[in-house]
Amino acid sequence: MTTIITGTTNKPMAAEQLRLFFKNHPDYSGYLYIGYPIIGTVNGPYPIDALWVSSEKGMVIFNLVEGKDLSDYQDLQDDSVNKIEAKLEGYRQLMDRRKLCVKVSAVTYPATVAHMPTPDVNYPVCDDSNLEEVLNPISWSTPAYYDSLLSVLQSISTIRKGKKKREILNSRSRGAKLRSIEDSIANLDNRQSHAVIETVDGVQRIRGLAGSGKTIVLALKAAYLHAQHPDWKIAVTFNTRSLKGQFRQLINTFYIEHTNEEPDWDNLHVIHAWGAPGGGERNGMYYTFCSLNNTAYRDYLAARNLFGSADPFGGACNKALEEAKEREIKQTYDAILVDEAQDFSPGFLLLCYEMLKEPKRLVYAYDELQNLRSISLPAPEAIFGTGPDGTPRVKFTVDTDGMPQQDIILEKCYRNSRPALVTAHALGFGIYHKPPADKESGLVQMFEQSSLWTDIGYEVESGELADGQHVVLERTASSSPKFLENHSDKGDLILFKSFASQGEQDKWVAEQIKTNLSTDELRPDDIIVINPNPLTTRELVAPIRKKLYEEGIASHTAGVDTAPDVFFADNNDSVAFTGIYRAKGNEAAMVYVINAQDCFESSFEMSKVRNQLFIAITRSKAWVRVLGVGRKMEGLIAEYNQVKDYRYTLDFVYPTKVQRDHMNIVNRDMSEAKKRKVKNFADIITELDNGQIYLEDLGEEQIEKLRKLLDRHRGDRNADS
The missing domain is CATH 3.40.50.300 (P-loop containing nucleotide triphosphate hydrolases)
Incomplete structure (x- = not known):
C-alpha cells in the first residue's frame, strides 16, 4: 500500500485523480508525495508536481497537467528528471562512485486531455486507463538504496545542527556529547x-x-x-x-x-x-x-x-x-x-x-x-x-x-531526556506532591481528557487510564529516544540542589558556568539561566552576572540588555539570563533554574507556578540544574526523589471530574483584585476568631447565605467521595 502525503499544489484536479489512483491500487507500495519536493536551481525554485518512491520501481516523477496543452511535455519530463538527479547526486549515500544508484522515471499525467499524443516509450503520457501499463515494466536494479532514498526525501532539512561547528579537544567533554546529540537530531523525522x-x-x-x-x-x-x-x-x-x-x-x-x-x-x-x-x-x-x-x-x-x-x-x-x-x-x-x-x-x-x-x-x-x-x-x-x-x-x-x-x-520529544521530561511532568502536575492534611491527593492540575497522556507519548505500564483509577504511565524509546539520555548518568542529566542562602546559590551557579566554558567545552550560547518569576528576574540575576563579569565572562539579560526580539546575543559569546516568559520557545544544552523554591507552592495560582517550573526544566536539551533555597526547595527535592524512586514513571490515581473541577478552582490564575477580595475575607475570618468583630456585625442574611454555600460545598464533596 502507498502512503500518500498531500502538500499544496496549483494542480488540484490532476493531483486528486492521482491520489485516488494509488488509493484504489493497494498492490503498489511506497510513498506518494503531492506538491513535494522543491528543487533549488540556478533559475530559482523548481517545484515537482508529484513523486512516487517505491522499493521496486525507484522514483517516478509525475508532471501533472491541469489544462489540455501538452505541447512541451517532453521538455518538462527532461527538466524534472535532470533536476531530481542533480539533487540526488549531492548525497553520497545514493552514489556508487560517480554513478547515481536511484532509478528515476518521469510520467506526464493530465487531468483531462482531448487527444493523447502518439505513444512514446521514452516519454509516457498516462491517465488512469494506461498508467498501470507504464508503471508495471519499470524496475529498479539497486533496491538496497531504498531506505537511504527515503531518508533523503523525508529529512527535508538539516537545520537542527548547531549554529557553528564545534571545536572539540576532549572526546569525553560535554561539548563532545552535545555535538553527538546535535548530529543525531539534525534531520526531521518522518x-x-x-x-x-x-x-x-x-x-x-x-x-x-x-x-x-x-x-x-x-x-x-x-x-x-x-x-x-x-x-x-x-x-x-x-x-x-x-x-x-x-x-x-x-x-x-x-x-x-x-x-x-x-x-x-x-x-x-x-x-x-x-x-x-x-x-x-x-x-x-x-x-x-x-x-x-x-x-x-x-x-x-x-x-x-x-x-x-x-x-x-x-x-x-x-x-x-x-x-x-x-x-x-x-x-x-x-x-x-x-x-x-x-x-x-x-x-x-x-x-x-x-x-x-x-x-x-x-x-x-x-x-x-x-x-x-x-x-x-x-x-x-x-x-x-x-x-x-x-x-x-x-x-x-x-x-x-x-x-x-x-x-x-x-508525540516524540527530541529536546528533553526521558528523566528530565518525566520529572517536569511530575512536578508540573504535582504527581508526587504531598497532599494537605485534609486532602487525599496533592495533584495540582490534570488533563480533562485522559487520552492526552497517550497522545503526548506516554504508555500505560499498569492500571487503567480512567477517572478514579490507579495508573502508572511511562515513556518509551519510541517517544523519548535513548540517545538523549545515554550520554550521561541520570544524576548528571538532572540535578536538584538546595542552598542555605541565595548568596551560596549564586556563587555555585557562577562557578559552574565558569567550568562549563573553561573545561566542559560548552559555548556561552549553550547556557541559559532562568529565574521563574519574571517580576524579580532583573534584580535576582544581577549578583550572578556580577560574579561572571569579575571572571571575564560576558552575560546579558534577554530583552533588557538586548532588543526585545533577541534572546541570544548576536555573536553568541554571552550567557543568557531570563525570566520564564522570554525563555519560552528557546533552548540550551545546560539550563540553570534558579530560585526554584518559588515554584513549590503558592497561596494563589498554584498551577501557574508549577507550569513555570515545567517550562524552565523543558528548555534543556542535555543537562538541567534545579536550584533553590530553604524549606520550599527541600519540598521540591522530596518530590523529585519520589520521581527517582518510581523509576521515572508517573504513578497516581486519575482524578474524577469533580476533583478536576475543584483543582481548577483552587489553583486557578487570579487577578490582583480577586486576590485582595480573598485576602479581605480571610482577614474577616481571623478577626471573627479573635473577637475583633462579631457574627452579629455581618447580619443574619449574610450569615445564612454563607451557611448554605458551605453546606452545598460539603454535599458536592461528599457525593464525589
Whole structure:
C-alpha cells in the first residue's frame, strides 16, 4: 500500500485523480508525495508536481497537467528528471562512485486531455486507463538504496545542527556529547516531515510536547508554502518576542536550501501577535487588524484598564472583532501560522481566522503544558463559532487515507531526556506532591481528557487510564529516544540542589558556568539561566552576572540588555539570563533554574507556578540544574526523589471530574483584585476568631447565605467521595 502525503499544489484536479489512483491500487507500495519536493536551481525554485518512491520501481516523477496543452511535455519530463538527479547526486549515500544508484522515471499525467499524443516509450503520457501499463515494466536494479532514498526525501532539512561547528579537544567533554546529540537530531523525522508538507485548505492544528519540533515544523511549513506560492501573503505570528529572530533564521535557511533564493519578506511576514504603532519591527497581527479595519487599537495598559489583568489581549481582540463586524472585515492573508497558541485566548485565533481569504488556511501549534494563562484552548468548534445556519465554521473530520490531517500530534520529544521530561511532568502536575492534611491527593492540575497522556507519548505500564483509577504511565524509546539520555548518568542529566542562602546559590551557579566554558567545552550560547518569576528576574540575576563579569565572562539579560526580539546575543559569546516568559520557545544544552523554591507552592495560582517550573526544566536539551533555597526547595527535592524512586514513571490515581473541577478552582490564575477580595475575607475570618468583630456585625442574611454555600460545598464533596 502507498502512503500518500498531500502538500499544496496549483494542480488540484490532476493531483486528486492521482491520489485516488494509488488509493484504489493497494498492490503498489511506497510513498506518494503531492506538491513535494522543491528543487533549488540556478533559475530559482523548481517545484515537482508529484513523486512516487517505491522499493521496486525507484522514483517516478509525475508532471501533472491541469489544462489540455501538452505541447512541451517532453521538455518538462527532461527538466524534472535532470533536476531530481542533480539533487540526488549531492548525497553520497545514493552514489556508487560517480554513478547515481536511484532509478528515476518521469510520467506526464493530465487531468483531462482531448487527444493523447502518439505513444512514446521514452516519454509516457498516462491517465488512469494506461498508467498501470507504464508503471508495471519499470524496475529498479539497486533496491538496497531504498531506505537511504527515503531518508533523503523525508529529512527535508538539516537545520537542527548547531549554529557553528564545534571545536572539540576532549572526546569525553560535554561539548563532545552535545555535538553527538546535535548530529543525531539534525534531520526531521518522518512525522515532522509530513506535518511540514501536509497542507489543509482550512484550519490545521499541530499539538506536541516542548521539544517535539512544533516551532521548527511551523517555520518550515511557512517556507514551504512560500516556495510553492510566492504570490501568497503569509504571516507567522507568536507570543514570545525573542522567537522572531529564530523564525526568520529557520525560514531563511530552509528556503535557501530548497530554492537557492532568499524569501520575499514583503509577502512572508514574521510578526508579533500584539504589535504597536511605528511600522517595521513594531508591527503585529492585532495592530494590523486594527489599522486595516479602522478599529481602535489598545496597548497593554489601555487593554488592562478596560478588560482587566486576567486576559487583556483577549479582551482587546474581542473588542476589535466586535467593532470591525459592524463593517466588512478586510481579508488580507492567504495563510497564517500561529505558534504558542496555548498562550492566546480564542479571541486572537478568531481574529487571525477573520483576516484570512477563503479557504482560510490557519495553522496553529500549541502545547497544553506550556500554558501560562492556566486556561486550556477550547475545541475548534468553540473557537471559531458557527455559520448562519448554526453549523460550526470549523470542524475537524476523521483522518482519511491520503488526505492531509487537520489535527497533527507530534508525540516524540527530541529536546528533553526521558528523566528530565518525566520529572517536569511530575512536578508540573504535582504527581508526587504531598497532599494537605485534609486532602487525599496533592495533584495540582490534570488533563480533562485522559487520552492526552497517550497522545503526548506516554504508555500505560499498569492500571487503567480512567477517572478514579490507579495508573502508572511511562515513556518509551519510541517517544523519548535513548540517545538523549545515554550520554550521561541520570544524576548528571538532572540535578536538584538546595542552598542555605541565595548568596551560596549564586556563587555555585557562577562557578559552574565558569567550568562549563573553561573545561566542559560548552559555548556561552549553550547556557541559559532562568529565574521563574519574571517580576524579580532583573534584580535576582544581577549578583550572578556580577560574579561572571569579575571572571571575564560576558552575560546579558534577554530583552533588557538586548532588543526585545533577541534572546541570544548576536555573536553568541554571552550567557543568557531570563525570566520564564522570554525563555519560552528557546533552548540550551545546560539550563540553570534558579530560585526554584518559588515554584513549590503558592497561596494563589498554584498551577501557574508549577507550569513555570515545567517550562524552565523543558528548555534543556542535555543537562538541567534545579536550584533553590530553604524549606520550599527541600519540598521540591522530596518530590523529585519520589520521581527517582518510581523509576521515572508517573504513578497516581486519575482524578474524577469533580476533583478536576475543584483543582481548577483552587489553583486557578487570579487577578490582583480577586486576590485582595480573598485576602479581605480571610482577614474577616481571623478577626471573627479573635473577637475583633462579631457574627452579629455581618447580619443574619449574610450569615445564612454563607451557611448554605458551605453546606452545598460539603454535599458536592461528599457525593464525589
